[in-house]
Amino acid sequence: MDFIISRDSLLQALTRVSGFVEKKVQSGSILCSVLLQADASGMLRYTGTDKTLTLFGQVPATVKVPGDIAVDAGYLLNTVKSLGGETVTCTLMDQQRLEVRSGSSNFRLVGQAGGEFPVTPPLDQSRSLRISAEALCRVLDQTLFSVAPDDNRYGLNGAHFEEVTGPDGTSLLRVVATDGNRLSWSQAPFTGELAIGRKSLVPRKGLFEVRRLIDGVKGDVEIAFGERAAVVRLEDCTIHMRLLEADFPDYRQVLPSAFKRRASVERAVLQEALKRVLIFATDTSRSVKFALADDTLTLTSRKLDAGESKEEVPMDLHGEPITMGFNGRFLQEVLGVLGSTRVLLELGDTLSPCLVKDPDSGDALFVVMPVRLD
């Protein structure tokens, strides 16, 4: 193997792949490696995997001798990052060593034969959908924060994908996430076909990597579901994610069908007020007391032996006054992913879930469970 490649292109590829290789296992494991495959067509293909999540990518290179090798992804990234020149020359040496040269710098990285690298099974599905990268960014931003980080209720560790029909009959991709204390869904139109196999629960880690890779991407992204895996295809790379073998809860049951009170507040004002009351809401549930009466929402928090804080937010309330508690951080995260000037809070009784909405858009919905006030 022998190829010359632009330093910046190689650096971008290795930065992308760094989120996909295993970091917890001992250095030297093949799962810490990136597989490099230089082929005669003038492409360097790169692959990184932790066996559940795989990135396949390609970048143009001047390939003199085709070949492949797997080298530690972290060391190669640090090496390329440190180089000052515009191009990098990579040559396979004896004993599976990769020589990396640029200017007066010469590195030799210990590698493993490309054949040692784990093979990701191809997707058993040809049908796919297309969605704008920009819309997918919004949908993921509005849902991923609600996925449980590492729950023993296995079905909560991913986001659920499904197709719904919009009011005007268009096909929408809806992504739903919950950690048991809050729930979000967000949707956007797509073309093509969402052909779900046995499951449609996509793991959190994979979706975070998808979100990272589509940041700023123009144009469409392709998504396909197989029996055990889903793939997301961008112009120059493909993310392969093994699906979670668990059931997502029947989330429609959780959604309140009616409300007794509706409050409308300015989003930025509530967000700022929450930031301040959270300073003294330091218990595990970050409890903030919400008192809704007349035209004022009063937020209070208290930490014994430290202090307390109080904020007043102007509000339009329809319904009876009520006082109830919420995890202030959860509401803050919802407000952070809404783009609207005002938000609606739809409330039932003291222990009923709160629904948070953009008053002008039905593209997303957020449910936050209340906390008991002592």
Place this chain on the structure above:
Amino acid sequence: MDFIISRDSLLQALTRVSGFVEKKVQSGSILCSVLLQADASGMLRYTGTDKTLTLFGQVPATVKVPGDIAVDAGYLLNTVKSLGGETVTCTLMDQQRLEVRSGSSNFRLVGQAGGEFPVTPPLDQSRSLRISAEALCRVLDQTLFSVAPDDNRYGLNGAHFEEVTGPDGTSLLRVVATDGNRLSWSQAPFTGELAIGRKSLVPRKGLFEVRRLIDGVKGDVEIAFGERAAVVRLEDCTIHMRLLEADFPDYRQVLPSAFKRRASVERAVLQEALKRVLIFATDTSRSVKFALADDTLTLTSRKLDAGESKEEVPMDLHGEPITMGFNGRFLQEVLGVLGSTRVLLELGDTLSPCLVKDPDSGDALFVVMPVRLD
């Protein structure tokens, strides 16, 4: 106590004090607090201490009722940081609570009586020196990185201050630091008197806080040494540091009096090359092999099972070729605090210390001990 103060001034004061209060002890300890004293002269005085290091400062305020209270420095900093208004009103309530108001925000912080706050003894010294803040920044930058972080050789945990006479007869303040593997000294002219008491070994933490506070300060700084403490005075605050009760080693003994080889290299080129070879110099001593021959300095490093790297740096060498090892990180840190275009490396034999200098300035000197190559 009742005063109105600019939010930005109070925030700056609390940010400064945050480096001086104890963070390791449990919240609620008086050592986590900042003492606020509002007096009739229109000043808010603030004090933070961990009992070895104290900051006294003052900031203008509109004082309606003089008084004092000690409140948790971290909570107060977060509170003031979160406020959006231009001014903040602070009022002492019953039961040692401090009310902090701004706009529609209202905080009440639990405090302790000002009388509970530990008293720092005043300095038993009236003589002092004056040095430009800019020069003191350079002197501290060129020495602090060499202080041992937490050594059981207690005398290495601080920097030694002494007076030396420059070639033209001027009085210079010299600061010296070593961790046993490297040594730096740096000096600058001063006026007034350096009247050292019993000791002149200033703890690392205090000097880092001094460095932080004088960053960007124009004009002079005053320094005075007492029997057990030293103070550094700025325009609007004073740092009081308890001195280390230990002896600094006789550092002049370590300085090589002659050299057999002298190499001159471009500082930035060596710095870049070191950055790259350090990727594979991951043992505890960050060993890099330096081979000096003819007009090239060749740097190499190697990590078993990972890889190796080689860099060539153009060099002017006077003396015989030699190959020896150094901690690459130590040399990198020295190069980072030198401002010159070229640097001189003065070498003896394989296991003799290396002296690093700016060829055009005698204001600072760096010694790095070699490491054995396997």
